[in-house]
Amino acid sequence: GYVKDFPELIKKVSSSLLAKKIKIVTNAGGLNPLACAKAVAKSLVDGGLSHFKVGVVFGDDILEQLPQLMKKKLLNHMDTNLSIQTIASKIISANVYFGADGIVKCLQEGADIVITGRVADASLTLGPCIHAFDWDAQNSDLMAAGMIAGHLIECGAQVSGGNYSGRKNFSLKSPGYPIAKMNADGTFLITKEKNTDGCVSVETVSEQLIYEIGDPQKYFTPDVICDFTSVQLKQMGKDKVFVYGCKGQTASNTLKTSIAYDNGYKCSNTLFVYGQKAYEKAKECFEIIQYQVKQEKIKLKNLFPEFLGSGNTLVI
Secondary structure (H helix, E strand, O other): OOOOOHHHHHHHHHHHHHHHOOOEEEOOOOOOHHHHHHHHHHHHHHOOOOOOOEEEEOOOEOHHHHHHHHHOOOOOOOOOOOOHHHOHHHEEEEEEOEOOHHHHHHHHOOOOEEEEOOEOOOHHHHHHHHHHHOOOOOOHHHHHHHHHHHHHHOOHHHOOOOOOOOOOOOOOOOEOOEEEEEOOOOOEEEEEOOOOEOOOOHHHHHHHHOOOOOOOOOEEOOOOEEEHHHOEEEEOOOOOEEEEOOEEEOOOOOOOEEEEEOOOOOOOOOOEEEOOOHHHHHHHHHHHHHHHHHHOOOOOOOOOOOOEEEOOEEEO
């Protein structure tokens, strides 16, 4: 129910965490944050580091509360408004998206590692900001700044070039993961690890900013409603983009819930490539996959692309 390689990863980097006084905040707890925390604690004790404090944010699992909530008709589908009763007998999990509150409390109580269950991805960034800068949770603009920073870096290397749709002049074979350097006033710098592939530019940041959002003036999160149209970007040098002007509104009094139900399964892997020179991009994407497979020493009997489509849209 949790990310199984996380405890072992913590064991590998624990000496660096200790020497550099680095704290970790992660949603690696998945559907079972308590079990993840116990595994991490055991890993630390086995490594002779029993003085680490591990905090857990849990309570997002509302499966047992569903019958009561369904009576109140609070769980219709967000897009279709379809009643949850249509799938009630098939439901296997129900988890509410928490915000930054639990993370902040753990950090305030001295946690070195904070493990959460279901939280909004960007809240993983906002929580440390509130704790480090003593931000007032009633200051919607500061809350929006922390959430927007989290939104930009939450999807791995997407903001450092992986989500860029324009024709690029940089490699993505080993893209650098993004870093948000936060300031107490809510401004921040987006950059990436040195000596890595990819690119951080106004264009890559702009494209990631509007990734997976609805109304850009009202992006709902558990902590604040963000106004993405307020965001200002400025290139500050190679792979450095300064972000400022973030605005927000008071958060909604409701939370989003993720509900999964058993309805059979299917498995397929496809990659959509579109825009100008789609075929050239598709070939380059396949070369990146080949490279990464070789780097991870994964042995596959067959690895070959099938290009479907024509013109400016293909499927690998």
